[in-house]
């Protein structure tokens with residue numbers, strides 16, 4: 599579903615659209631003629647994004663929003679629905695990664711990631727669902743991560759938030775798919791963005807953000823619940839997920 603009909607472009611809300619995967623998604627979806635509501639905190643990046651979209655078939659409209667502020671999320675979602683009539687699709691992509699080495703485990707960094715990755719995403723779902731349920735249609739895709747499959751070194755906070763998101767979306771999908779609301783979970787491997795630019799370790803099967811955006815868009819309107827990529831790394835992570843603990847820990851210790 600890229601276009602309902604000629605006069606009614608699909609309206610998609612993308613959180614975390616000021617850079618990285620979100621920005622690439624916004625441009626690719628606007629290229630397809632969609633009306634993209636791009637939200638993030640960085641006004642300057644959003645203004646640049648709107649500039650880049652000037653000659654595309656669709657539109658990008660910027661909304662400054664910190665998704666950890668629930669009242670701002672509610673106000674922005676209402677404003678978007680008022681301005682554009684409805685939100686057909688949402689890609690809840692905003693998120694952060696703070697590495698937490700076990701020796702310096704701290705709840706502060708865990709909380710930061712919980713507040714944004716889980717709670718911020720939950721505020722957006724809460725703001726979107728009543729209208730989608732009333733209309734009996736809608737699509738919400740949550741950007742989690744292959745890191746949510748199992749506990750990985752230095753990811754005690756990040757991985758826990760992404761595992762929680764995968765579980766949350768499974769739960770919502772099982773209850774709402776028969777009512778016309780479709781949930782999808784996006785589980786990327788390594789994608790080259792400002793988030794991963796700070797990594798100092800080698801990132802296997804690293805792909806560009808534009809490629810990630812295309813892989814997401816290709817599967818967004820398919821029947822599959824999970825969008826995972828790149829396939830060799832996703833396959834490897836799925837195999838690792840099935841390992842018994844003894845094998846899993848001996849393998850994972852070599853990654854430290």
Ligand SMILES: NC(=O)c1ccc[n+]([C@@H]2O[C@H](COP(=O)([O-])OP(=O)(O)OC[C@H]3O[C@@H](n4cnc5c(N)ncnc54)[C@H](OP(=O)(O)O)[C@@H]3O)[C@@H](O)[C@H]2O)c1
Pocket residue numbers: 613614615616617618619620637638639640641643663664665666691692693694695714718741742743744785786787788789790791792793794
């Ligand atoms: N890159 C990867 O390898 C990879 C792999 C798996 C999963 N993911 C997931 O994919 C998503 C996007 O990652 P990315 O690599 O594109 O990251 P990124 O380059 O760091 O971009 C993150 C986006 O989230 C926004 N954001 C951060 N805090 C926010 C807040 N409080 N309120 C609203 N927006 C906020 C940022 O914009 P502002 O700073 O302007 O607010 C930015 O647009 C994340 O959920 C990440 O966990 C990424």
